[in-house]
Amino acid sequence: MTSTPLLRDLIASTALDLGPQAPTLCDPWRVRDLMAHLVVRESRPDVLPGIGLDVGPLRRHTDQVQDRVAGRRDLPQLAEAVRRGPARWWPTSVGAVDDLVNVPELAVHLEDMVRAQPDWEPTRLPEEVQRALWTSLRRSGRMLYGRAPVGVVVVAEGHGRASLRRPPGRAGTVVLRGTPLELTLHAFGRDAVARVEATGEDADLAALDRHRRSV
Structure with a gap:
């Protein structure tokens, strides 16, 4: 098993434990917004320029798509989509590519949720x-x-x-x-x-x- 499925499970279960309106370090995003971000970055090619480039129209389009996804899906649906991972046609559906691209992304966003809470402790990640x-x-x-x-x-x-x-x-x-x-x-x-x-x-x-x- 590659590392990314372990992180997908951790981030999905953590989000569900915290609830959709719990704060994150990516203020003003709440947990539901952060999970929507993780979903759209692996399902909507049109939002990727707005994630990687700080260009007004591109960023606004990405934000609009993410807001729609966060509004239309409840947290369990978003968590399941993150846990399941992308469709087979998406580049990161390949295990080695998934690890290369997503291990740091998922680990950082996991702690964005965990460390925004009172009295947090670091997640104990598998070796x-x-x-x-x-x-x-x-x-x-x-x-x-x-x-x-x-x-x-x-x-x-x-x-x-x-x-x-x-x-x-x-x-x-x-x-x-x-x-x-x-x-x-x-x-x-x-x-x-x-x-x-x-x-x-x-x-x-x-x-x-x-x-x-x-x-």
Whole structure:
């Protein structure tokens, strides 16, 4: 079994436990909105430009489609669609492609729900999912930190060490330590909830804190 079906099950069951109006870190989205987002990104090719590009008309079209889906389907229907995954004609219906594209997406959105709740605790992910997140981070992290004002090195105990950004100019390097899940959350801009230990010079730490990444 690949990692993505495990995450699909987790995100569907978590959404149902929390309920449709529970908050998420993707404010103003509620759980129902976030689940609608996950459904349309794997069923409506016409919304993908509005997800990837911050262009007014494209973004408005994506929002309108997502709002219609959230309004027409109840949470159990949305959760089942996420759990089931895309149709066979969709590229991510292939297990290896599904893992490559969706492991970080689903893990981050799972924690967007979990960590928006009072007294949250990190989800305890199976080790195979942590391994998949580490593999993904070593690839996508170079893009996510590609414009960082400092060098970035990530360290995950039991998984390894990876340099994601060489220090530009005279800047120093920040070393981030945590589990693959926590490091992935940091890379995707969830700094406020990512349980990551950052070490480096004060100026470099402050510069990385100010750096905005993908959300």
